[in-house]
Amino acid sequence: MNERKKKVMTAAHRLFVEKGYAATSVQDILDQSGISKGTFYNYFPSKNELLISIFEKINIETDERRASVIAGRPVHDKSVFIQQVKVKMEVNKENNLFALFQGVFVSEDEDLKKFVKQHHFNELGWMQRRFVEVYGERIRSYSVDIAVMMFGIIQNTIHFVMAVEENVKVDDIIAYAMRRIDAAVEEIVRTGDSLLDAHLLEKWQPEQALVRERKKSRLMQTIGAMQKKAGEREEELLAFLQDEVREKAPRRLVIETVAKTIPHNEDLMLRIHDFFRD
Numbered sequence: 001m002n003e004r005k006k007k008v009m010t011a012a013h014r015l016f017v018e019k020g021y022a023a024t025s026v027q028d029i030l031d032q033s034g035i036s037k038g039t040f041y042n043y044f045p046s047k048n049e050l051l052i053s054i055f056e057k058i059n060i061e062t063d064e065r066r067a068s069v070i071a072g073r074p075v076h077d078k079s080v081f082i083q084q085v086k087v088k089m090e091v092n093k094e095n096n097l098f099a100l101f102q103g104v105f106v107s108e109d110e111d112l113k114k115f116v117k118q119h120h121f122n123e124l125g126w127m128q129r130r131f132v133e134v135y136g137e138r139i140r141s142y143s144v145d146i147a148v149m150m151f152g153i154i155q156n157t158i159h160f161v162m163a164v165e166e167n168v169k170v171d172d173i174i175a176y177a178m179r180r181i182d183a184a185v186e187e188i189v190r191t192g193d194s195l196l197d198a199h200l201l202e203k204w205q206p207e208q209a210l211v212r213e214r215k216k217s218r219l220m221q222t223i224g225a226m227q228k229k230a231g232e233r234e235e236e237l238l239a240f241l242q243d244e245v246r247e248k249a250p251r252r253l254v255i256e257t258v259a260k261t262i263p264h265n266e267d268l269m270l271r272i273h274d275f276f277r278d
Contacts, residue, residue: 007033009054011032012033016099029047052115059122065087067246072239074228075221076135085127085174086170086171089158101116129213129217132217133220136221142194146181149184154174158170215271215274220242220245223245223268226238237258240258250276252272
């Protein structure tokens with residue numbers, strides 16, 4: 001992305017937060033960023049597309065920072081998951097995401113509302129997948145329930161704390177929510193009590209992306225299970241595989257070469273083959 005386009009996005013982001021999306025005109029953005037109307041429309045077909053680009057930039061930042069947190073660490077490590085959840089809260093605060101969402105809700109722009117809804121479902125889907133990686137296959141049937149509970153506890157607690165102007169750290173809120181989930185998981189699994197279908201969020205995902213995520217999740221779970229029993233050398237190799245699988249363009253040859261050096265790799269090799277199969 002060139003510097004002028006970044007400048008436009010930065011100026012628009014600031015205006016959308018300060019004035020609201022609906023109240024900000026394209027001319028306001030031109031005045032603030034110092035570009036011509038022709039240049040603006042060369043970068044963005046509409047103000048709508050500009051806001052979506054800002055949201056996408058924020059999502060990329062979240063993904064990169066979450067990937068940095070988990071790099072070289074086991075997928076089942078709860079402290080890693082907690083830090084990744086915190087990353088989302090930090091990115092939201094830094095980018096005033098709540099104010100941007102409010103601007104969308106009052107704009108009555110249906111395309112933007114659909115985009116924000118998809119953003120919300122994507123975050124729940126990420127949390128659902130991570131819970132399966134943290135707790136294992138035994139909770140898959142209840143994974144949407146658990147993700148919604150975790151998300152609800154955090155969001156509603158943050159909103160309440162802000163409303164009553166109470167000084168409670170985000171770290172404490174997330175840690176509290178995780179303790180509640182820890183206790184609930186055992187009860188849910190023991191009783192088999194579920195409310196929402198585990199596949200509920202899938203209908204909001206493009207089919208090709210959904211299949212890819214399923215394969216990736218299965219491979220990450222296999223790596224995570226092996227990490228629990230691995231020695232120091234194998235642990236390092238598995239952590240490398242984990243990081244490589246998370247890359248936007250995982251290198252098949254590298255992954256297969258490393259995996260072949262790990263003992264008892266039959267299931268792992270099957271998952272890798274499945275992951276790269278079209």
